[in-house]
Amino acid sequence: MADLRQQILRGTLDLLVLKALSQAPAHGYAIARWVEAATDQTLHIEDGSLYPALYRLEERGLVETEWRLTADHRRAKYYALTAAGRKGLRVETASWTRYARAVFAALDIPLQPVPAGG
Amino acid sequence: MADLRQQILRGTLDLLVLKALSQAPAHGYAIARWVEAATDQTLHIEDGSLYPALYRLEERGLVETEWRLTADHRRAKYYALTAAGRKGLRVETASWTRYARAVFAALDIPLQPVPAGG
DNA sequence: CACTATTGCCTAGACTTTCTAGGGTTGGTT
DNA sequence: AACCAACCCTAGAAAGTCTAGGCAATAGTG
Numbered sequence: 017m018a019d020l021r022q023q024i025l026r027g028t029l030d031l032l033v034l035k036a037l038s039q040a041p042a043h044g045y046a047i048a049r050w051v052e053a054a055t056d057q058t059l060h061i062e063d064g065s066l067y068p069a070l071y072r073l074e075e076r077g078l079v080e081t082e083w084r085l086t087a088d089h090r091r092a093k094y095y096a097l098t099a100a101g102r103k104g105l106r107v108e109t110a111s112w113t114r115y116a117r118a119v120f121a122a123l124d125i126p127l128q129p130v131p132a133g134g
Numbered sequence: 135m136a137d138l139r140q141q142i143l144r145g146t147l148d149l150l151v152l153k154a155l156s157q158a159p160a161h162g163y164a165i166a167r168w169v170e171a172a173t174d175q176t177l178h179i180e181d182g183s184l185y186p187a188l189y190r191l192e193e194r195g196l197v198e199t200e201w202r203l204t205a206d207h208r209r210a211k212y213y214a215l216t217a218a219g220r221k222g223l224r225v226e227t228a229s230w231t232r233y234a235r236a237v238f239a240a241l242d243i244p245l246q247p248v249p250a251g252g
Numbered sequence: 253c254a255c256t257a258t259t260g261c262c263t264a265g266a267c268t269t270t271c272t273a274g275g276g277t278t279g280g281t282t
Numbered sequence: 283a284a285c286c287a288a289c290c291c292t293a294g295a296a297a298g299t300c301t302a303g304g305c306a307a308t309a310g311t312g
Contacts, residue, residue: 141271147269147270180272182270182271182274183270183271187270190269207279209277209278
């Protein structure tokens with residue numbers, strides 16, 4: 017809060033990771049890059065946040081892992097959504113949407129621009 | 135995360151409190167009621183979160199307090215925004231908006247409904 | 253070969269905020 | 283008297299993110 021750096025709000029990291037995996041399995045490093053790209057560099061994920069988050073998701077059965085080789089011959093741990101993971105993504109997406117809309121409402125910020133004229 | 139209860143995401147409590155005070159000073163109890171009403175009962179603020187948050191805001195100079203009497207003759211601690219508080223509200227509102235839009239973008243959720251037909 | 257940058261993974265502990273689970277006083281109502 | 287609602291407070295637990303390190307392997311450069 018002291019500086020202007022945007023921190024990941026509690027609970028949204030899981031959501032972003034699940035979304036990152038929704039198209040195809042990916043390894044940690046790629047997940048982090050994806051989130052940055054998908055948010056137009058607005059959000060940045062620290063290693064120290066990401067890996068513990070992945071372990072939690074695995075423990076909860078939302079993702080499963082496999083060591084594989086990347087296109088350029090590096091070993092990497094690929095994470096894939098399980099059925100529970102896909103459901104978790106739906107549930108958490110709905111929860112986030114509900115939450116964010118509530119906050120926007122409280123802040124008096126319309127989600128859609130008011131049409132000009134009238 | 136285990137149950138369906140909506141928790142207040144880190145950082146948004148301050149924002150909601152500042153917004154609650156943006157029209158007029160209010161006491162803690164009224165702030166909590168305001169947030170619930172303004173979010174259509176979607177968000178609920180616990181006492182144990184609210185009062186520490188108010189102290190932090192006071193310490194940071196964003197609000198100032200005064201003991202007064204309510205309309206029905208109860209004593210209550212009224213919180214009012216300072217100039218810094220008003221600025222804080224603007225800054226945190228912008229920050230939240232930026233953040234929420236980034237997450238929505240990553241989730242592929244359009245802020246405004248796509249026009250039907252076309 | 254030496255060197256560097258990038259990719260890729262890991263961990264301990266600090267930090268911060270929210271919640272849980274209590275506590276209390278006062279005023280109004282029955 | 284008993285009860286409820288309004289109103290405030292606190293200690294400690296819980297949980298997730300960050301800081302700040304560490305390591306290994308590959309690609310590219312000279």
